[in-house]
Amino acid sequence: MRIKLLCFYSVLFCLFSGISFGQDIALYNQFFGRYDFTFFGNTLNPDENTYMYPNYMLTSSSADLNLVSGDVIEKAYLYWAGSGTGDFDVKLNGIDLTAQRTFTTTQTSSGYTFFSAFYDVTPIVTAQGNGTYTLSDLDLNALIPTYYLNATNFAGWAIIVVYKNNTLPLNVLNIYDGLENLSPPTPGTIDYLHITLSNLNVIDNQDAKIGFLAWEGDRNIAVSESLSINGNVLGNPPLNPSNNAFNGTSTIIGSSTLYNMDLDIYNIQNNIQIGDTSAEIQLTSGQDFVMINSIVTKLNSQLPDATVTIDQTGVECNSRNVAVNYTVSNINATDFLPAGTTITIYADGIIVGTNQTQNDIQIGDSETFYQFVTIPSGISLNFTIEIIVDQPGLVTELLENNNNATMTATLAVGPTPNPLDDLVSCNRGYTEGLFDFSAYENTVTSDPNSTVTFHESQVEANAGVNPIADPSNYMAATTPKQIFVRINGPECFTTTSFFLTVKPCPPIVYNAVSANGDGMNDTFHIEGLRDVFVNYELYIYNRWGREIWKGNNNTPEWDGYVKDGIGNTQAPDGTYFYILYLNDPDYPKPLNGYLYLNH
Template identity: 25%
Template sequence: MIKKYINFLHISFFFAFLFVFPQNITAQCAGNDTSITICDISDPVNKSISLFSLLGGTPTPGGTWTDDSLSRGLNPSTGVLNGHVIRRGGTFQYTYTAPSTSGCTDNTSTVTITIGAYPGVPAPYATVCNDSEVFSLFTAFNSTVMVPHSNGIWTNSAGQVVPSVIPISGISGDFEFTYTVPVVAACPTNPTSIKVIVSIFRAPKSGTTNDLLLCGSNGLSAYSNYDLNNLISGQDSTGQWSGPGITSGTDHNVDLESLYNANGPGDYSYAYTAVSVPSNNICPDKTSSLTITIEKSLDFTGARLVVSSDICENEISAATYSGRITQGVEAIPNGEYKVTFNVSGPNGGTQTVTANFVNGVISFPIASTYFRQVGTFNVNIINIVATASKGACFNTINNLADDLNVYTLPYLDGAVIIPTTTCQNKSSLVLLSNASRLADGSYTIVYNVTGDNFALGQTAIINVVGGNSSFVIPASLNSNSGGSIITITNITNNTTLCTNIANIKGNLIINPLPNAAAVRIVVNDVCFNDPVTASVSGLGNLTNVTFSYVLSGSNSSILQTVTLPVVNGKIDFIIPSNLLVNTGATVILGTNLINNITSCDVNLNNVFDSFLINPIPIAPTATNSQVFCKLDGATIANLSPSGAQYKWYNSDTSTTALADTYVLKSENYYLRETSLANCTSPATMITVVVNDTPAPVLNPDGQNFCGLANPKISDLSNNTNVPSTVVWYDARNNGNLLASTSLLTDKATYYGIDFSTITTCISENTLEVTVSLFDCDTSQYAFFIPDGFSPNGDNVNDTFTIPDINYLYPDYSIEIFNRYGNVLFKGNKNKPDWDGKNDEASGFGNGIVPNGVYFYIVNFNKDNRRPQQGRVYLNR
């Protein structure tokens, strides 16, 4: 603590000082000049020195003060001086100017103050952490008292002058510094130097970190145990990591793969904290942070780009364009994205715009400068990336493009239309050609009809191919005969909807229709099958016509036409006989008349006639085939039908009927019927058969059948020379008639006779056949040997039986062996089934064999087939 030597501001001492030192009174209005010395300027009372009270004499209050020495401590209004803000020792002068008063010859006076040197008071502690890089030595003073004068110099312990702000980075320890201010002679005992001790502490080092950028979509298996120390340098080794996946104070490895799988893309923040040593409570802990950003690639596969909108060439100057992308299979997060796209064409280029994805859709503008002429322009998306993305991943974009069309207007310049000549009330085909400026496609035209017919603003759709097309003028616009002018005024492309004006003309000639009012038709009554002639009159001066008609009534037809030259205003034609298949009243109705010279036609009204087709007897009905037995001696009288209106003939052309006593023989006869109108019917032919039936003859080996085929009586019949007429009995005399579906029995005898169901004639002799059911062709049937059975008495699979073997191999034999080769059973078709017991012939008695596997050998004894071995499992 610096000792205070002088305090001239104490009031009592101050007045004593005034009596000791006489004052020079020169200006009573401003008081007398005065001078004082203050050595202990740091005394708190010197923070507020009233200069007015220091003036001698009787100064007039209310004047102003000026700081002549620029000490900066004076309040010019109040005359109060703050000595603590004066930054150096020395002498300072202050002038008081009194208010103007009558009789004053001098209204100013001065106060001169000498201030002693003051090096300051050192603080109890001067400590600093070296992470501050620099340290101001003035901060080593006690801040509760007056700060030292600023005009001194600093020296270190080696006596070297140093700046007041010293570098401290990288150093630590206790350092001594001396602050010395200039001596003021008026205060020789004032101390001018002060020593300070500065303790510099080492700051903990948290190191320099680097951020890490990864793409999670590329796989993070290499980062499943990532060492965060790879991202830091220059740190104290005793620090600790904190952040997602850090499990302890010593842990510095994180599983980025698991973090990404659990939390998805994002920023993962980590901090490394270096801790001060326990004895150092000056330096705070230091923390360095880093961010590991894991991003996810976006997949735009299946996304759709729509560029809007196509325009016509006349809209180029005012058109605006935009693109709209709709997400594909993968959902795209909402947010701001940069869309980079390329536009093809003469003015094409690449552009990047910023827009927002909202609920899977992003819309963005496309500059109109790309589309300044007719053509198809491809807009292809090159890249889409979120503006917040750091670019770790490459987003998948495949074929995300759309075409924008600037369509040409449809031009009919140079085109020609030629309307085809038509008839009154008929449509007309207009041919369009030489439309070389029209692309192939569909168009809508607007046209006018003027002249003998008049209609404006009519429309038609045309399909242009190679500059050619056609359209139809409806019949309703051609109601008057004469000439009309067809003018196309407008054309629209139905695909592009681009429209253009036109002025293409063509002349249309319309021919008059035939006069239908005088047309008549007459048809006379006829007999059935006679030619039917129709006469059409009232045709005037027509020379060649096509007449259309239909038939109704007893005979009806679809529309019929005849084309004939006209003679004296009339035509005659025969109605085709195939249209007149019924008798009775028939109406012929004329429907249309065509002038073949002009092709003009008219529909006919009330042009009809009714005529009668008289019936003729139909061919009589008779049994087509009439059969007699030869011994019956049948004659014409025995034929059916009979009666006065029926006659029999022995040929279709014969006109002489056969007598009733004519003896029948196997030949054809013809029957006719004559009507009351003396019309003869067509002949009906019947066949007469006079049978003399022999006994049936059996085909070679016809008695042999395969029992597996379940042969029937019908199969036995098919093995005779008369399969359709033979019948069978189970006895030669008084036997039962067997149905064709009856199954044959092995070794049974059957008796067959030839019996015609038409003539009912039977053969006198009988065919006797004894049937054998073992003649099976083994190649036609699958052969199956079971591999197990269960003889437990439940009537299900109780025996080992080879199905159908007796039919396929009637001479077969079978032997069953146990595993020691002992024969347990011998069988054949007479003893086919093994019931799981020892055969008495085996020598083992008639006992029940145990469950297990047994072996068999089958000898087929047919077709040189080799014996077959196998095994069978017995399980009760």
């Protein structure tokens, strides 16, 4: 006969639901902290089944939950089982339940099928607490004519309760489940069942214990029947003799009338060693048909369990600096995570940053970090950030394979700007110039989805504030003047710039002077001269070649009077000659011509 052990392995708040297709005993859930467990339930067989009696089964039965003061229910799992392919709709205290998970197994010698079903009844048990629970509407009587022939007609139910109490030591509770059987093909032939319980981490074996939920064991059959852990036979006489472990008993309430089902707990303090990460279970039977549905282990353990989550990443435009916001936690733990635990940050496998926890992180707590890292130039724009806590493994933990987290990230790159030429305008005086750079809005980028703005400083361009209102008519008070361009792309912006410069343009001479004080042409005005050619010299001569006036950038324009003349007299109407020395390397030759004066 082949039997497999079932145990629950409970990870805090990590539950699975739905139909189970695998029948092997396997880890189901795990709890870390001040936890312990108990069983309660009842058979639906009115007596030990034989091929003579009884020839019926009950359709309901009751059992009591009795927790002590301070016990707080964490989880409650209901299993019911019986002969046949399954009755998956039952009631618990009048509440309709439909199986969330199901298991089946077959007896080798007869080919008969047996089933087990599961429902998470935590809300029901939490609401009621201690008291009597009744499972009903489990009716398998129609199968008795078939299963009665080899005395395998049975039904029953059990609830595994995980509870927390602050007075308990720090433990790790593992729960495994499935449905496997020991089924000797003929009497006297010994069948073996080996089960490996994994995911153990034995730090302290003090008060270690293991519990079994089994079906169809017979109190009057003890042929080569044994239950061993790590090669050591378990027994709890007189209730559970070492040669008849599955005999219709409950060690929780000391009952020997739990017909054809077993709820037994054994102390395994001397059967498991510190440092063990697994345990080997072996069952043997030379006659008895036994099914294992669940196994629970409780081990004392005081260890942290470092985990990390990447909360978010932030990137800057056109920068390889990345802000990483992450959290180191010690949730599923039985001891604090010490300060100084190392943190390593990778980008595509390359270390880009390190850190360490700043404080002792207590059980259930966490510590949040905000850190900048620089992505090397050899890494592509799209990359993977990975953070590993305690990578050297200096801190012994409950689990060593859950210390990392990853997240994809993308560097933000703005549109590629096209090069812009500097603009040159005529000097309007003291390097002032008027410019039109509105056409650059279309030529600076080839991206039709981009928008372009012009700014007077890099700070304003980066911030996207105070854009130049009219790029087609921009007056630069002084030059050279740098103009900054912001190109806004779909994800990021880019900036570029160009310079505004001025040059001295050829002066424009207005050679008619009407010095009559009417405000029009009252002086000899040369546009583009004053404050542009600051070293210029201007001479005016009469028709006989006599100099009558000279001036420069520091003197007023000629108003028709003879400078330094006797009595400072007005020059008479007529034609005069001027010579203008610009004293500029771009204009080495003097300008000259006639002007006409009238009053």
